[in-house]
Amino acid sequence: MRSSDIDVHGTADEQLRRAGQRYTANRRSLVDALVGSSGPVTVIELLESIDGMAQSSAYRNLAVLEEAGVVHRVVTDDDTARYELAEHLTGHHHHLVCARCGAVIDIDVPNVIEDELRSLSAKVARAHGFRIDHHRLDLVGTCGNCTAPTD
Amino acid sequence: MRSSDIDVHGTADEQLRRAGQRYTANRRSLVDALVGSSGPVTVIELLESIDGMAQSSAYRNLAVLEEAGVVHRVVTDDDTARYELAEHLTGHHHHLVCARCGAVIDIDVPNVIEDELRSLSAKVARAHGFRIDHHRLDLVGTCGNCTAPTD
C-alpha cells in the first residue's frame, strides 16, 4: 500500500469530517507536502515547501490532522518534531535515523520481525497492565553524507 | 547485568577520566539518582530528587556524562528529554511508553527478536550506506493509571 495507490485527499477529507473538521486549503497543502516526502519532515521544512502559510497555522493544522488520524507526529533524537502521513496512508514502516544530521528514512521490516513484535506486545501488555497501541522501531546510526571525507 | 551488580560510580569515574573530565559531587548525585530509577527520567524529576543543584548544572553535567558514555539521552513522545544510565551499566533493554502521561518503563526483549534486529540492521546498513550504531524499540500504549475509571 503506497500513497500513490490511495485517494489521500479523499481519505483525509473524510477523516476530518468525521472529526467535525473541515479540509481547508492549508490542510490540503500540508497533506500534499507530506505525500511528496520520503520520510518524516520538520515543520520548518513543510513551511519552506508551502509558501505563505503562517507558522501558527502549520502547527495548528498539523495538530488537527493528527487528532483526526491523517498524519502522525514523530520524535527522534533532535527535539524537532517531524510529521508523516498516518500508516493507513503509507503502510506500516519503521525509520532509519542519522544521529548526526537528523535525517529520517522510511524502511520496511520483514514480517518475521513484525510478527514477533506483535506477540511481544501482547505479552508485555499483560505483564504491565498496559493497552499497547503500536510499536516503534528505529535503526540509529550515521548516514553516508555524515560519514563522508569532508568531516 | 544490573546496576546493582556493577560498581557504577567506579565505572563512571573511569569513563569520565578517560574523557578528561572529573567525577564531581554533582555528577555523582545525578548518577545516584539514575541508579534509583526504573526507567528514563526527566531533568525536572532529577532536580526534584537531588535538591540544591542548579538547573544549568544538571543540563551541563548530563551532557558531559552522555559525552563520556555514562548516561544516555532518550526522547519519546513528549518533547522532554529523559536520561538513563548507559546500557553497559543497565544491560540492553527497550521501553514501554504511555502515550498519555509519558511514563517510560524498561522492558527486556527475547533474544530471538534481538538477533533478528541485528541482522536487519546489517542489511539496512548495506542498502542505505549507513553505519548503524544501535536500534531503539518502543512499545507505545496507555498505562494502567491512564486507563483508570477516573478518566
Added chain:
DNA sequence: ATGAGTGCAAAGGCTTTGCATTAGG
C-alpha cells in the same frame, strides 16, 4: 595559581496561545 565546575540570570529555539480578521457553510 589555574582551569574546571557551579549558580544565577538572561537568551534561544521550537511550539502554543490570544486576538482581531477573513472565509466557508
Added chain:
DNA sequence: CCTAATGCAAAGCCTTTGCACTCAT
C-alpha cells in the same frame, strides 16, 4: 450570519549560554 480558520504578534516551555565566583589539583 455564525462559527471555524487564519495571520500576526506575544507568550511559554525546555534547554543553552554568559559571566562572575568557587573549588579542586
